[in-house]
Amino acid sequence: MIDWIKKINKEYPDFWKLYLAKFESKSNRYVVLSTETTGLNPKKDVILSFGAVAVVNDVIRIGDNFEVVILQYKYLHDNGLSNEFLIESKLSKLAEPQAIQALVDYIGNAVLVGHRIHFDIEMINDVLEKMDCGKLKNEALDVEIMHQKLLDITNKSFSLEDLVKHYKLPLNERNSASDDAYSIALLFVKLKARLGFK
Amino acid sequence: MSNSVAENIANFLKEYSPFSYLSHDELIQVTTSIGVINLDKHKILFQIDDKLHDSFYVVASGVINLSVIADAEETLLNKCYAGDVFGLRPFFAKNNYMMTAKAREDSIVYAIPITVFKPFVAQNPQVLDFLLESFATNTRNPFDKENRGKLITDNVYTEGQQNEIQYFQSLAYNKTPLKVSVSAIAKDTAQLMTENLTDNVVVTEQSHPIGIVTDSDFRSKIANGRFPLISTIDKIMSSPVITVPENVSVAEAQLLMLKNNVSHLCVTVDGSDKSEVKGVISEHDLIVAQANNPGVLIKEIKRSLSPKELKLVREKLTDLIQSSIAKNIPLPHIYNISGEIITAIIKRSIELSILDLGSPPARFAWFSIGSQGRKEQFLLTDQDSFLIFEDVAEEKYRDVKDYFLKLAKRTTTILEKVGYDFCPNGHMASNMLWCKSMSDWIKQYNNWMKTPGEKSNDISSIFFDYELVFGEGKIEDTLDDLILKNTKNNALFFDYLGNDALRKNAPINFFRKFNLEEEGDHKGKFDIKNRAIMPLVDGARLFAISLNLKGINNTYLRFKQLAIVDPKFSEIYLNCADAFLILSKFRTLEGLKNDSNGDYINVEELSKVDKEKMKNAFAPMKELEELIKDKFQLTQFS
Structure with missing residues (x-):
């Protein structure tokens, strides 16, 4: 209700209007997203990088990917952290609003998939709020929950590493958000097949 | 991006x-x-x-x-x-x-x-x-x-x-055949053939073949006196000669030989007898052309110069075993062949090591033990072996032992490259413990047999299934005699072996359900090796040693032989022999299917008929167990 009022009162940025318009149709595309952050507190911590890859018809589309490093010079400086990794990274770099805009353009109306994806979404929503946009409207699937469902366990949590080992997936070095996203994507297609949903 | x-x-x-x-x-x-x-x-x-x-x-x-x-x-x-x-x-x-x-x-x-x-x-x-x-x-x-x-x-x-x-491949044949003219003298021709180590010679006229003379012609025409030694060759030759074109296939050649009842074919340029002779195909060439036959594999092993080449042969052997089983060739027969081939591989590995290290400083013998010692190995299992070298002067002992350890290490490494894993229990000649002089080994066996279970619990009954692979036959004889001597009036030893044989877990439970593995990597699978095959192997060994069956290591043959020497219980032995074959076949098929050692069987994948077949094969085990309890009063270790 409040969202709806806001919508009347406030003029959204153009990219957000485009994003909302995409939800008129349903998507068969899944975007596997991994977010690297400075910590676990959505209010205080910031996003450092995104890595994402799409899954369509149970096939991971390597070409349909998204990765970006966010230039958080201010945050790093304020907290006395090293910004070396920003400088050394070969990935494309964007300032926070541009990065979020690019991400929103990329995901469109796809279903988001991640490991503890709700935290990622919360982080993104926080930034979106600063940018005078609404919250992400995408459906979201969590591989950890899918795994728990498959094994019928609810009282145990599984790190990404646990899951990769459990399904005997090839271990990569896992040093970037993209590598994580790829691992999650492999987990996702496997879990999706085992749970048998379309 | x-x-x-x-x-x-x-x-x-x-x-x-x-x-x-x-x-x-x-x-x-x-x-x-x-x-x-x-x-x-x-x-x-x-x-x-x-x-x-x-x-x-x-x-x-x-x-x-x-x-x-x-x-x-x-x-x-x-x-x-x-x-x-x-x-x-x-x-x-x-x-x-x-x-x-x-x-x-x-x-x-x-x-x-x-x-x-x-x-x-x-x-x-x-x-x-x-x-x-x-x-x-x-x-x-x-x-x-x-x-x-x-x-x-x-x-x-x-x-x-x-x-x-x-x-249908074309086959390799002798492309430089021996040729003589019609006017050649039989005696000279025979001499020529002897010098060239061939069994045939083509008789030509203006380089066209008009006949062929083989060993059998000499036998049937000269040696029995029908023709004198000095007759001309055209008197004794077989004519006309059967001619074929170049690039003839194996199948065609075989058919022609059968049809014309000849053992040799003459290859000519255009396949008629009106053109130049190009070669001679003998029956032997046909045999060699059927690749993957055991003889050829052994030949290849003997020629191998690297572990890699041996590995290729081992892989061909797997194919041979697979196709033999598919063709329902009796298992004991396949055991024999594959046993010989694997022995040849081990032998060659030792030879290669000797080539590297120089000739050995003393006489020695290399024994295979375990499944290969029993010649029951189809799959790539782990390697088990030991080495005995003759007693040498004390001052030379260290160098000699050093040499043989090196030799064994090299050999086991080659075998590992071929695909045989190292024995997890270290039962290999490369282990200091199992590479010893003759007198040390005599002590070892005496210990095992006279005071079993005292020093080490793992006397490893596999050391009683040994087969000489390389080296001095006399060493093997000494070992045989030693064991024979020690078995006389040695109830304790049989007591120990008997208990060892009975200690294995039962394959099926009270309700005739398979006893599956409850934990570990193979959870839910059936351990056919330890629960079904080993009890039979152990039982066969126990009776074989007690009844002094020398030189028979194969479990199947042991049971067969036992049925003869101990006719009172022949039925039990024969049942066990059959059961052993059935269970081994299950294991082999499983191993071939999954590229594993086949120790664990996924029971759920078996058809109902197969399951019943397997359960029935467990029945003789029970009888064998009773027989063991009956024959050897097992008291000391139970």
């Missing part, structure tokens, strides 16, 4: 043909268009008669089986491992898939769109060559491990066709 996942995949692919021919940038172009597919175990990627996909595939992890189905039977064509390319048909053909690609274990494959890859094929002749070669190789290629990651054939040959192709 960057894409680090594509980079990672490019780094993986560049290790393998044909991707190694592409530049990094080109590879990135390819990998950005890749689709990654997850295949759970037994999932089918495409099957025969499916419409062609728009991609071909590279295995990223796991194993994909390529197979065809003929006569309702699935025949494995090839196994693809990480880096192998398959599903190339869309590149070259428009019709549907001719084979099935199925994940043998959880696998991940990369799908590379044909449209993306085609330009690289056009620009890069090496890539094209590779793909064409992979697609068009006429042989099924499991032996081509040298080219792993290079060649995966995409053509369809069932096992049967494969044999036929072998059958």
